[in-house]
Amino acid sequence: MLAELFRIILFPHFSSPSPSQVQFVLYRNSKVELKKSITILHQMSYIECSLYGIIPHTKLTKLKALLLGLSGNETDYCDHEIMYKPTIETPFGPPRNDDVSLYLKSNALKNTSLIPFEDRHWYLIQKCPPEPPKQGQKLCNHRIVYQTQINGNAIDYIHRLGYTFSFEYIIKGWKFIIDGIHVKIYRVYRIQIQHQLHTAVPLNETDHWLVEIAYPNCHQDQVTMASQRLFALASQLAGLVVLKVLDHTFLQTKLKYSD
Numbered sequence: 001m002l003a004e005l006f007r008i009i010l011f012p013h014f015s016s017p018s019p020s021q022v023q024f025v026l027y028r029n030s031k032v033e034l035k036k037s038i039t040i041l042h043q044m045s046y047i048e049c050s051l052y053g054i055i056p057h058t059k060l061t062k063l064k065a066l067l068l069g070l071s072g073n074e075t076d077y078c079d080h081e082i083m084y085k086p087t088i089e090t091p092f093g094p095p096r097n098d099d100v101s102l103y104l105k106s107n108a109l110k111n112t113s114l115i116p117f118e119d120r121h122w123y124l125i126q127k128c129p130p131e132p133p134k135q136g137q138k139l140c141n142h143r144i145v146y147q148t149q150i151n152g153n154a155i156d157y158i159h160r161l162g163y164t165f166s167f168e169y170i171i172k173g174w175k176f177i178i179d180g181i182h183v184k185i186y187r188v189y190r191i192q193i194q195h196q197l198h199t200a201v202p203l204n205e206t207d208h209w210l211v212e213i214a215y216p217n218c219h220q221d222q223v224t225m226a227s228q229r230l231f232a233l234a235s236q237l238a239g240l241v242v243l244k245v246l247d248h249t250f251l252q253t254k255l256k257y258s259d
Contacts, residue, residue: 043149048127049142049226050214051234053243057207060185063240064174067183070236071176077184078109078172080120080197084163102126102163104154108170114197122154123147133245140215140227141245170200173209181233184212211241 055063068074082104106120130143150157173186187209189200213233215226234243 045144045146046217047142047220047223048145048214048216049140049218049223049230050212051140051230051243052246053211053241054208055211055241057209059240060209063185066237066240067176071178073177075175076109076112077107077175078170079105080108080170081105082168083166084158085166087162087164100126102158104158108197117195122150124150124158138227139223140230142223169203170197178233180215181229182214182216185209211243213243
């Protein structure tokens with residue numbers, strides 16, 4: 001069931017090219033004629049390490065209480081993610097596989113109120129395909145992420161890069177931080193009217209919650225350490241949720257055109 005949920009919600013139409021191709025798209029802003037109101041504040045790349053699980057609603061209160069005890073903090077969160085694809089498709093042939101998909105992400109919640117669309121901090125993000133497992137290694141899911149913070153009209157910026165709207169959703173739930181590890185409990189909601197968060201409805205009818213633990217910012221030489229820490233936390237939570245490495249094929253973000 002966990003795999004099927006992630007097959008549905010984790011970028012079902014997308015995949016990514018090589019890191020060098022991604023980096024070219026994210027960092028080529030100097031070649032784009034931008035309005036003065038748009039500036040690039042921060043660019044970074046890192047490896048995201050993670051494990052995934054699922055719990056029924058009946059276990060939600062107990063799991064939140066346990067996480068609150070371990071972390072001492074609990075934050076409501078609501079992330080708005082907008083997926084984009086190239087406006088002009090590459091003609092059929094090997095280069096077509098190099099088309100890059102991107103998404104804009106912002107925190108949409110302040111305290112208990114939604115932040116107006118134009119007042120949010122937006123990030124342009126590309127997640128590379130996860131590394132496949134290697135024999136003899138016990139590692140969590142991990143992949144390279146490129147991220148650029150945009151100050152100004154993020155929609156205009158991504159359109160000027162040559163991208164067009166594909167689909168969008170929100171991820172809503174709770175976040176805990178335990179010794180640098182981010183723990184999220186959430187559900188995914190599809191937005192029925194473009195950019196109108198109040199029209200969001202559950203992506204699928206279920207009484208389950210997705211659980212994700214992640215070591216969000218590490219380097220290649222820290223993947224083993226991050227994996228060990230994530231597996232250790234997973235052991236602590238094993239009485240309420242089984243957190244495991246997800247088949248890397250369910251986390252693929254390969255761009256697939258409808259034709």
